[in-house]
Amino acid sequence: xxxxxxxxxxxxxxxxxxxxxxxxxxxxxxxxxxxxxxxxxxxxxxxxxxxxxxxxxxxxxxxxxxxxxxxxxxxxxxxxxxxxxxxxxxxxxxxxxxxxxxxxxxxxxxxxxxxxxxxxxxxxxxxxxxxxxxxxxxxxxxxxxxxxxxxxxxxxxxxxxxxxxxxxxxxxxxxxxxxxxxxxxxxxxxxxxxxxxxxxxxxxxxxxxxxx
Amino acid sequence: xxxxxxxxxxxxxxxxxxxxxxxxxxxxxxxxxxxxxxxxxxxxxxxxxxxxxxxxxxxxxxxxxxxxxxxxxxxxxxxxxxxxxxxxxxxxxxxxxxxxxxxxxxxxxxxxxxxxxxxxxxxxxxxxxxxxxxxxxxxxxxxxxxxxxxxxxxxxxxxxxxxxxxxxxxxxxxxxxxxxxxxxxxxxxxxxxxxxx
Numbered sequence: 001x002x003x004x005x006x007x008x009x010x011x012x013x014x015x016x017x018x019x020x021x022x023x024x025x026x027x028x029x030x031x032x033x034x035x036x037x038x039x040x041x042x043x044x045x046x047x048x049x050x051x052x053x054x055x056x057x058x059x060x061x062x063x064x065x066x067x068x069x070x071x072x073x074x075x076x077x078x079x080x081x082x083x084x085x086x087x088x089x090x091x092x093x094x095x096x097x098x099x100x101x102x103x104x105x106x107x108x109x110x111x112x113x114x115x116x117x118x119x120x121x122x123x124x125x126x127x128x129x130x131x132x133x134x135x136x137x138x139x140x141x142x143x144x145x146x147x148x149x150x151x152x153x154x155x156x157x158x159x160x161x162x163x164x165x166x167x168x169x170x171x172x173x174x175x176x177x178x179x180x181x182x183x184x185x186x187x188x189x190x191x192x193x194x195x196x197x198x199x200x201x202x203x204x205x206x207x208x209x210x211x212x
Numbered sequence: 213x214x215x216x217x218x219x220x221x222x223x224x225x226x227x228x229x230x231x232x233x234x235x236x237x238x239x240x241x242x243x244x245x246x247x248x249x250x251x252x253x254x255x256x257x258x259x260x261x262x263x264x265x266x267x268x269x270x271x272x273x274x275x276x277x278x279x280x281x282x283x284x285x286x287x288x289x290x291x292x293x294x295x296x297x298x299x300x301x302x303x304x305x306x307x308x309x310x311x312x313x314x315x316x317x318x319x320x321x322x323x324x325x326x327x328x329x330x331x332x333x334x335x336x337x338x339x340x341x342x343x344x345x346x347x348x349x350x351x352x353x354x355x356x357x358x359x360x361x362x363x364x365x366x367x368x369x370x371x372x373x374x375x376x377x378x379x380x381x382x383x384x385x386x387x388x389x390x391x392x393x394x395x396x397x398x399x400x401x402x403x404x405x406x407x408x409x
Contacts, residue, residue, distance in 0.1 A: 006279035014276055018284050022291035029295045033302035040305045123312055125387065 044120065045091075045105075052107025052116040053078045054087040063091070066187050071095075071180075073187040086110055091120070092184035094176040099123040102132070102176050106184040112151045117181065129173030136177065141165050145178075150185040220339055224346035226409075231354035232402040236323040241355055242391040244314050248371045251359025253307040255352030257296050257315060259344075262324050262351075264292040266344035269332040276333070285328045286319070293318045323351060354398070361394050362386060 004010045053059060056078035063074035074091040087109045094102050103121035108114060117136065124130045136145045143165040145155065156162030157174050166174035230236045237258065245251040268288050269276075276284045297315045301308045308315065318324070327347055332340040363369055366386035368376040384390045 003273075004275055004277045006277040010277045011280040014280055015283060015287070018272070018287050022287055022294075026291055026294045026298070030298050033298060036302040037298070037305075040302065044305065121309065128383070128387075 048091075048105040048118040048120050049076050049089040049107075051118050052089045052105050054107065054109045054115045055080075056086050057081045059089070066190070071183055073183065075187055087115065088188055090184035090188050092180040092187065093121075094180040094183075096172070096176040096179065097122060097124055098129045098170065098172045098176075099125065102173070102180060104177065104180045104184070106181050108150065108185065108188045111149065112185065112189065113147060113149050114145055114181070114185075116146060119177075124170070124173050129167065129170040131167050131170065132173055132177045135167050135174075136164070143167075145181065150181075151189070155182050155185070217339070217342055220342045221346040224343070224348070224350035225353070226350075226402070226405065228347075229350045229354055229402065230323045230347050231351055231358075232399050233406070234323075234326075235399075236326060237321045237351060240314050240317060240321060241358065242388065242395065244311055245355055245359040245362055245391065246386050247310075247363040247367075247369075248356060248359040250307070250310055251355040251357075252352065253300075253304070254311060254314065255348075255355040257300060257311075258318055258321060258323065258355075259348030259352050260296050261289065261292045261318055261321075262327060262348045263341065263344040264295075265289045265324055265328055266332040266340040267337055268292075269328040270335060270337045270340035273333045281329070281333065285325060285333075289324050289328065290319045323347065358391070358394055358398065361398075362390055365394075366390060 004014070049059065053076075057080045059076050059078035061076070063076050066073045066075065071093055073093075076089045076091075078086050078088060080086050087107060089105055089107045091103065091105050093104065100123055101121065102119065102124070104117055104119050106114060106117045119133050122130065122132060124132065135143060138144060142163060145153075145164060148155070148163075153164075154162045155164060155178050157164055157166040157171060157178060159166065159171060160175070162178070164174075164178060224230060226233075228234055231238075231241050240254055240258070244254040265285070265288050269285055272284070272288075293316060296318070297308075300311075300315060327343060331343045335343070360370060362385045363371075364375065366381050366383055368374060368378045368381045382390070385394065
């Protein structure tokens with residue numbers, strides 16, 4: 001079979017046909033695995049929440065959302081068997097990582113003590129900034145933030161007058177991470193009403209989490 | 213002998229290895245091979261796209277007018293990259309997280325466009341498939357090797373398993389300069405291997 005000649009009509013028809021084929025096939029594939037993608041995102045979130053919460057019986061799957069204009073935070077409240085508030089997992093983020101966006105999930109006890117954290121998304125330099133994944137959980141000098149009382153400790157890097165050792169060679173990443181942790185704490189405390197709000201939010205959204 | 217089926221398949225492994233001899237697909241190769249598993253993942257994703265695009269281009273070679281070749285091939289490749297990204301997101305989310313932007317960038321991989329232009333648009337479906345299988349395998353092996361070396365020297369791990377403590381690793385190898393150095397030595401080794409055979 002001879003090749004089609006390169007006149008306008010042929011080119012137009014062939015390219016249109018190929019684009020249509022492409023659109024159809026990728027939409028079909030997407031619709032087939034859409035649920036699966038949603039599920040794996042959901043699972044990732046759930047496992048992060050479970051990892052950072054203090055001992056709990058159940059948590060509110062519907063988060064409180066807080067928006068200070070730049071960062072969005074989500075607060076998952078956890079309760080014990082008697083339905084008493086034991087703490088919360090706060091999803092927080094920073095846009096000031098070395099390579100863009102950093103998302104963290106930080107868990108707090110009722111008192112404001114940091115239980116654990118999980119970095120849910122980051123693109124930092126492997127071997128340097130990417131060490132945020134476990135750097136701030138490692139008991140070494142004063143880099144550990146686990147167990148620290150977020151209300152008493154100054155959660156910023158030493159260069160900025162804080163209490164925490166930055167990752168060697170990745171101060172920018174460390175700053176962004178600690179910023180997200182501090183923000184998470186502010187969101188958490190606005191939520192329990194223990195400390196004045198540091199994030200602008202509407203009062204009624206705190207009292208009525210079910211509104212969301 | 214020159215165009216026998218075995219020859220089409222094996223030429224991509226050593227003689228015309230896309231990464232180490234033809235130097236195609238450098239961007240993804242240097243950026244994503246920070247660890248063995250990332251290198252392997254990137255290689256497999258590229259391989260998948262290469263096979264699909266070679267087959268499609270070869271099937272459509274007679275209805276694509278000469279002057280519309282480039283845009284037609286690009287659309288076909290971009291389509292399979294989109295599909296690959298969706299599938300990775302669904303079935304290998306960890307890889308999707310660690311490769312990030314480099315998955316959509318497979319569209320720009322010269323290896324795939326090159327094989328579509330040079331080979332698939334002039335050969336039968338069977339031969340194009342063989343060509344894609346061989347070239348993709350060569351690319352995947354090269355990427356994985358690069359990833360293994362960089363991960364081992366940089367962090368003391370192989371596929372995430374600790375071989376020696378990370379403190380003794382040369383961080384340089386995980387960063388961009390280490391990618392160039394490792395790639396340089398691999399290409400040198402490849403040249404030596406080619407000369408001997």
